[in-house]
Amino acid sequence: MSHFGSARKRRGLTLMQLLVLLALLLFLLGFLLAATARFRNASESVTSRNNLHQIMVGLINFANSPVDKLPPGSATWFPKKGLVANNSYGPCLFHILPFLEQDPLYKSTRKNIDGKPVYASWEAAGKSVKVFMAPGDPTWEQGSDRTSYLANELALPETGARLPNSFPDGISNTILIAEGYSQATDTVTFGGQTTTWKTDRRWWDNSTWKPAAGAVMFQVAPPVDAASSMLPQGFTPDSINVGLADGSVRTVDASCSSTTFYAACTPAGNDVLGNDW
Amino acid sequence: MTSRIAPLLFFAFLASGLAIARAEGEKEKKTSDPRGEVSGIVRLAGRELPAGMITFHGRDAKDTVRVTVDDGKYVARNVPAGKNIRVTIEVEPINALAESVRDQLRRSEERARLLKLAKADDEPLTKRIKELKDRLKVLEEAQKRVKGIKLPEAYGTKEKTPLKMTVESGKQTANFELKD
Numbered sequence: 001m002s003h004f005g006s007a008r009k010r011r012g013l014t015l016m017q018l019l020v021l022l023a024l025l026l027f028l029l030g031f032l033l034a035a036t037a038r039f040r041n042a043s044e045s046v047t048s049r050n051n052l053h054q055i056m057v058g059l060i061n062f063a064n065s066p067v068d069k070l071p072p073g074s075a076t077w078f079p080k081k082g083l084v085a086n087n088s089y090g091p092c093l094f095h096i097l098p099f100l101e102q103d104p105l106y107k108s109t110r111k112n113i114d115g116k117p118v119y120a121s122w123e124a125a126g127k128s129v130k131v132f133m134a135p136g137d138p139t140w141e142q143g144s145d146r147t148s149y150l151a152n153e154l155a156l157p158e159t160g161a162r163l164p165n166s167f168p169d170g171i172s173n174t175i176l177i178a179e180g181y182s183q184a185t186d187t188v189t190f191g192g193q194t195t196t197w198k199t200d201r202r203w204w205d206n207s208t209w210k211p212a213a214g215a216v217m218f219q220v221a222p223p224v225d226a227a228s229s230m231l232p233q234g235f236t237p238d239s240i241n242v243g244l245a246d247g248s249v250r251t252v253d254a255s256c257s258s259t260t261f262y263a264a265c266t267p268a269g270n271d272v273l274g275n276d277w
Numbered sequence: 278m279t280s281r282i283a284p285l286l287f288f289a290f291l292a293s294g295l296a297i298a299r300a301e302g303e304k305e306k307k308t309s310d311p312r313g314e315v316s317g318i319v320r321l322a323g324r325e326l327p328a329g330m331i332t333f334h335g336r337d338a339k340d341t342v343r344v345t346v347d348d349g350k351y352v353a354r355n356v357p358a359g360k361n362i363r364v365t366i367e368v369e370p371i372n373a374l375a376e377s378v379r380d381q382l383r384r385s386e387e388r389a390r391l392l393k394l395a396k397a398d399d400e401p402l403t404k405r406i407k408e409l410k411d412r413l414k415v416l417e418e419a420q421k422r423v424k425g426i427k428l429p430e431a432y433g434t435k436e437k438t439p440l441k442m443t444v445e446s447g448k449q450t451a452n453f454e455l456k457d
Contacts, residue, residue: 120395188345189345190418190419190422196281210376210377213368213369215332237339
């Protein structure tokens, strides 16, 4: 009987050892949770930069194709004007599909309009393209046809910009694409009436912003209900990622002034970027 | 026995408390900064500004809060508390927002025209066109009210604005008198 009792004593843990172990485990768990959160944020940021990089490569390859121009930012006919055979209608993210290994999706939008075969972006409505959605975008939805990347209408005009001639300010100083929430919310009060408008930014339809000089040029990690439809939005509290006309991706600090950010949005503003760029 | 267990229990609970607090702290860091609610009147040359946008600028872009001014009145919530918070006031964003909606409407109507040519129907598009028309109506009304109003550039530039204030936690009033 006494032999059995001493064996149990050797194998088991004392209550004190158990409690110390439990305390240590819980303390380590705290560090683990914090580290996991940091790792997830970093990983989402890297994914967004990779997506942006792929979009920029698609844009540059498009400009190097026989078309010899960058596609328009907002939805329009391109590369020819108007409804003519084999022309395409859509915004820039639609036009670059064949350069993002999305040729089958692009071809699936072929349609006859008024007897003319054309590619029409709205035929892709409801189709999700992974590279157009950033996991760090708080309005991200699995399988959505929205986008977390916005084209700069000033740098990507309807007529199509040429590289590098359309960018006298410099291709490495001009933003073509910026991160932005896939759903914007504007709340306005006019005439005593408060209204909230939601705008879905869809890659095949409405995926641009038109920079207008002002006190606010971009937002970083705003609350979902305060993401303006007139501005791009970074997904982390300290920066926003942008794609430049030379094909590179840059992380712009949240402290960048609106004057400098606007200068980076204009392709031919004859302006110099500040030290905060 | 009880006297030996008590300090150990205390240590275990303290450690677990620290661990949980640390994890939660990481999550809450972003929103724990003190915030205030600022409301008041904006006047231009002694008269209420009919419409516009007022922006409170904290340290950087993440601490920026922008709201509309309606008949001089505004209410800005979640403004970061602090000294020397710069304030900018503009009317141009109303025109920019109206232009953006007008542009979306023009493109949506073009798509509707093309769909008609293709003998196709798109119910969500019809609904969207109606929504955009409603938005434009509100914005064009606001545009009419600010027609001819041009504020000095400094009021709309964060780096040049003469408007600064101290924002504290809780509700407070701040009136701004602008000069032509």
